[in-house]
Amino acid sequence: MSLTQDGLQFTADRDLLIDLHRRMVRIRLFEEAAGRLMESGAMPGFLHLYVGQEAVAAGVMSTLRDSDQITSTHRGHGHAVAKGANFRQMFAELYGKSTGYCHGRGGSMHINDLEIGMLGANGIVGGGIPIAVGAAFASVYRQDGGVAAAFFGDGGSNIGSFHEAANMAAVLNLPVLLVCENNGYAEFTAQADHMKIKDVADRAAGYGIPGVIVDGMDAVAVHQTTLAAVERARAGEGPTLIEAKTYRFYDHQGVKGLRIPYRSQDEVDIWKARDPITMLERRAIDEGLMQQAECTAMWETTHAEVADAIAFAEASPEPDAADLLQDVYTS
Amino acid sequence: MSLTQDGLQFTADRDLLIDLHRRMVRIRLFEEAAGRLMESGAMPGFLHLYVGQEAVAAGVMSTLRDSDQITSTHRGHGHAVAKGANFRQMFAELYGKSTGYCHGRGGSMHINDLEIGMLGANGIVGGGIPIAVGAAFASVYRQDGGVAAAFFGDGGSNIGSFHEAANMAAVLNLPVLLVCENNGYAEFTAQADHMKIKDVADRAAGYGIPGVIVDGMDAVAVHQTTLAAVERARAGEGPTLIEAKTYRFYDHQGVKGLRIPYRSQDEVDIWKARDPITMLERRAIDEGLMQQAECTAMWETTHAEVADAIAFAEASPEPDAADLLQDVYTS
Amino acid sequence: MSTQTSDLQATATAIETPPQRQLTYVKAFNEGVAQMMRTDPDVFLVGEDVAGYGGVFHMFDGLKNEFGARRVVDTPISEAAIIGLGVGAAARGLRPICDLMFMDFLGVCMDQVVNQAAKMKYMYGGTVSVPLTITTAGGAGVGASAQHSQSLEAWLAHVPGLKVAMPSDAYDAKGLIVAAIRDDNPTIVVLNKLLLGAKSHVPEELYAIPFGQAKIVRPGRDVTVVAIGRMVTEARAAAELLAAEGIEVEVVDPRTVQPLDTATIVESARRTNRVLVVHEAVTFGGIGAEIAAQIQDEAFDYLDAPVLRVGAPFSPVPFSPVLEKAYVPDAQRILAGCRRLLERG
């Protein structure tokens, strides 16, 4: 495991584990609460929950600087939380309140905060990939040493913009991470029904860039794999396609029961047995790098922070309908 | 060399050579004449000439039935001629006359004739590839044993519709030939400046289909390579990506001098030394499969046919402006 | 024996006049597709999650079971290839239904719709027909935000070669999808998300509603409201409110915006002399502009007031329910529009 890395300074394995654990627990509790609130009708709109895939966002973000930009997807809460978004503005946005990240104009699929490098979630599958390429272009143009990561799913790797953006990043040799979160499904369509290949990483060869596969349930592995790609990118060696094999624990949208016709209970059980947070905690404690108490404390403080954020969101004012036409244009 | 093949019946190598020679000579003389007429101002519009790439169209079409459909590109005359389009309607269309394939409405980039399996040239790079996938879908749906071929260039393999169509053909296991004519340039941009890979065939692995490379100046090699792909397709084994390495002898558009800043004279000379027609004639005569006289005769009869077609086109009436709104809709 | 007879008669009457069958918009649409697939073996369906799942709006529930994987096909997320597949299959004489989950996704497949499907027949000299049907869902009001709520029919209506239907109730959802599938041209049928559960009478038998024939949904003498898609419902509500004041609003539903039944609209305008055009799309550059431009041209001497328009304000669709409610046109804004018309000379 890397002792030091670029974005943050880990002086020891322990620090990395704590960092990854923190990011994952924050995502998990944010999502569990968001799901409950939506199902109960307290919160409007749709939610594509990230639960189960936490190791990918945590592992990737743990290698990035705040100034490194990412573009996300419809399933973007996990990326935002891992990149450092605060719960209050996120919940407020999910509630459509004026205090939210988008002042209520965007909702779940459009959380963004360039200050922390969250260039934005996106409702259009593949829509964010070329945008990340543009963010990376800006870093080279300004020689600021930044990298950009584009997240997308197995299904998203079938849309034209993935192909165009990957080839563009390759031929312009841009510092881009193409992060495919392969959770085996595009909505309700299994991977075998939307592509003939098993590994999306195989597509990298078509662009002349490296394609690597990593266990998307193992945050440390994701961290290490991404770190190598980030170092390549910062060194001016161009983009890397990273395929993280993962799984979503809930339905495509919302928090319905796990057992849905298109997935077998066995399949779900096998993946849940490899819960990324449980695995990391077990490992950290076995290796004596973290205490059970520390883990518990993280869950508790995060629970409290979620509760605070929800209270903040609920107490926040609705947007003023008089501002409906604000920010259509920059004047 | 295959003695028999599916589309046509070649009882001997000689028959195949004659067939390929005929298709190539027809393309060459059609294009040379068309180029002259456009440059002289006799003919309106733009022309993307196929000269130099004849072996690809000839080799591929010699494996197809009339009922097998192809979709073509902006550089489509060669495909049309090789698929059996007649000179009269083609020249008439280039002249914009009412007797043309499109009654003058389409011009150079929209020649089509479903009767002979020419599903159409296309002015949009990549536009025809998904359409060929649809034609192949129809063959499977009707179980008519047909295949469909989509032609596109090295540059065209960078656009989203190529990626989507290739993956669609693969996952639906359709009888499609994805024929990439890699002539090294997209307009005035060299391949190295628009993709990082040397072989477009490398992209096949990303779709889980075979990718093969063939010498696009050798009509017989193209015939044999395509034949194998056609047999796979008809046997229900799905699509194949065929990359033919070739070269255009004229400019991207029109018949300007060969020596254009973006290509070196050396490069042009090397490729012209491998003129696909000269190579085939030399080989056929050396192997004693064809006589010089036969070759000469082919050039002469074709010259005459071109002259006849031009005369027909020039003598044909212009479309009637009163028919401007005809055929916008099928009623 | 007499009893028997009367019993029989009773039964007979019962059979003759069954209670009118009510169906939801989405079920009526689904029935139209199913009936067409039963009657025409060349009709097939491709799209994302249309087979196994039946479409995210359940537009296609049960079709995979009845017609099998050959005719009901799930695809990758590749809209350009989905439409392109339809264009190629249609050019060869099949009748594809290509589903575009959300109308907003036109952005990723506009070339196949506009430069390929729409132009093929004309630019190929009339030799090829493209009997392709694209089904999609438009409209706001469900908290789906800026990229899943647009009404973009004006783009499509501006393209020669396309036909565009906007069913405003369950009866039309069935009749228009049937007409679209039977049409030999590329057609787009735009369902409205908020109408999916709306019920109305839908006959069981197969029927088609001809394109280009507007429907006078409600006759009236004082004002004409030309309403598109779901706005027909809002216009009816506004008409009810004004009826209470003795103002008779005529509500006209064009049903298809391409072709557009100008004759019926102009005839109504000439009778009422006051016209309001309503749609969910942003007002600027919406189909209402074309309708207003045609009315003022062809009914110039009959108008007592300018043709007014009610549409969405000029911004993307906001997420917040409060903002979205203020954004989407409704009965109140239609009512206000009618009052402005009536105030004029």
Next chain:
Amino acid sequence: MSTQTSDLQATATAIETPPQRQLTYVKAFNEGVAQMMRTDPDVFLVGEDVAGYGGVFHMFDGLKNEFGARRVVDTPISEAAIIGLGVGAAARGLRPICDLMFMDFLGVCMDQVVNQAAKMKYMYGGTVSVPLTITTAGGAGVGASAQHSQSLEAWLAHVPGLKVAMPSDAYDAKGLIVAAIRDDNPTIVVLNKLLLGAKSHVPEELYAIPFGQAKIVRPGRDVTVVAIGRMVTEARAAAELLAAEGIEVEVVDPRTVQPLDTATIVESARRTNRVLVVHEAVTFGGIGAEIAAQIQDEAFDYLDAPVLRVGAPFSPVPFSPVLEKAYVPDAQRILAGCRRLLERG
């Protein structure tokens, strides 16, 4: 010495009043881009064949030589990624110019233009600006056929968040591209292929033409012709012909169709009481519909005739020169439209 003085004076005068500099439309555009790249290091250019070749219409000749490969970048044929690259770079504060060779190719990148660039600021809550400029070439008349000749500005003008300029001469080509590059919003500058070689006076200094301010190209009292892009030239020709008959046509060029300067157009309509709107796009659903709808609303009591429109007929652009000539609006059709207006009451 006096001679000297007078010589000096002569020279001075010569310097003070040089012969007006005439430049072609494409060179004026090119100069505007070059001057902006000189003044603002954040401006860069990406597109197909824009660097090595200078753009297929020579719009970008010489820029690669002056500014180098870092700022003038050739790309693969990947329009969605070209615009997307611009969106991402613009969101980070750069000022990308993304070239879309032909306007027809909007079909393959509409999502990035409409769902990404146009909506980003609003749906992200105002925190991000997208100072992106898209340059493209539209219009028919060059024998480029159905997929390389369209005028699709109506699509773009219907999209909140975008701005759309249609330069009608060399002076505007420079002034509008400069304003577009300086604008903090996504802008599209649509050059017209037939105007590329058209010359007019173009000052050497850097100047910008503000968006949303129409220009009265030719004053007149009898009829107003609102003309878009190249149609301004045709409208002027028609005005000359009518002037010979003593009919004074006022020609108004909106310059940008989004934002649209309704005030100037309506003011003119109120003076002349007769308005014709002309554009190259098909009439149905074109920007002319929006302009006509606004005029009849805001100048209702002033109009002596309906607002008439001249645009292309409802078909794809044909290839045959004979058909194309019959297709594209020209001075004769504008003149006929004016006559129809003048015949009314």
